[in-house]
Amino acid sequence: MNAPSAGQRMIAVGRLHGAFGVCGEVKLESYTEPARAIARYQPWTLRDARGGERVCEGAKVRAGGKGLIASLPGIADRDAADALRGTEVLVPRSALPPPAPGEYYWVDLEGLRVVNVEGVDFGHVAYLFDNGANHVLVAQGERERMIPFVQPDFIRSIDFASGLVTVDWDADF
Numbered sequence: 001m002n003a004p005s006a007g008q009r010m011i012a013v014g015r016l017h018g019a020f021g022v023c024g025e026v027k028l029e030s031y032t033e034p035a036r037a038i039a040r041y042q043p044w045t046l047r048d049a050r051g052g053e054r055v056c057e058g059a060k061v062r063a064g065g066k067g068l069i070a071s072l073p074g075i076a077d078r079d080a081a082d083a084l085r086g087t088e089v090l091v092p093r094s095a096l097p098p099p100a101p102g103e104y105y106w107v108d109l110e111g112l113r114v115v116n117v118e119g120v121d122f123g124h125v126a127y128l129f130d131n132g133a134n135h136v137l138v139a140q141g142e143r144e145r146m147i148p149f150v151q152p153d154f155i156r157s158i159d160f161a162s163g164l165v166t167v168d169w170d171a172d173f
Contacts, residue, residue, distance in 0.1 A: 053090075059072050
């Protein structure tokens with residue numbers, strides 16, 4: 001495993017959850033859709049909890065009973081695999097395929113300015129998350145606002161050219 005390339009925008013596409021068996025395989029949580037697509041986006045950069053990074057090329061991914069299992073070059077025993085527990089799997093943003101028309105990656109929304117239909121500035125998109133019922137856009141400005149990512153009910157428009165997300169959300173809420 002080599003040192004990662006500097007200067008690239010890296011996107012989390014998964015997380016390692018510790019050893020699977022005794023031969024160095026790891027349990028892999030994929031954030032991609034479909035889940036096995038994570039294997040297409042290699043090489044991976046593995047980032048541990050302390051922020052240390054290393055490049056991993058040639059990972060093999062297979063379906064397991066409750067998720068995905070990965071074999072990583074240089075990881076040959078249970079102890080080495082378990083030491084990777086909590087490690088993020090990152091790839092350069094440029095490795096992801098372009099989204100279909102009208103679709104976008106959440107990461108592409110991060111940093112866009114958020115205003116409501118009355119023109120009140122809510123700050124910028126900090127991140128998005130899934131709460132089980134729907135996705136939620138988190139805008140951070142003078143305070144944090146969590147806005148259901150439901151189009152067109154609350155998210156009225158997304159304009160990448162102007163860097164703006166317009167929402168139908170009360171400024172006092």
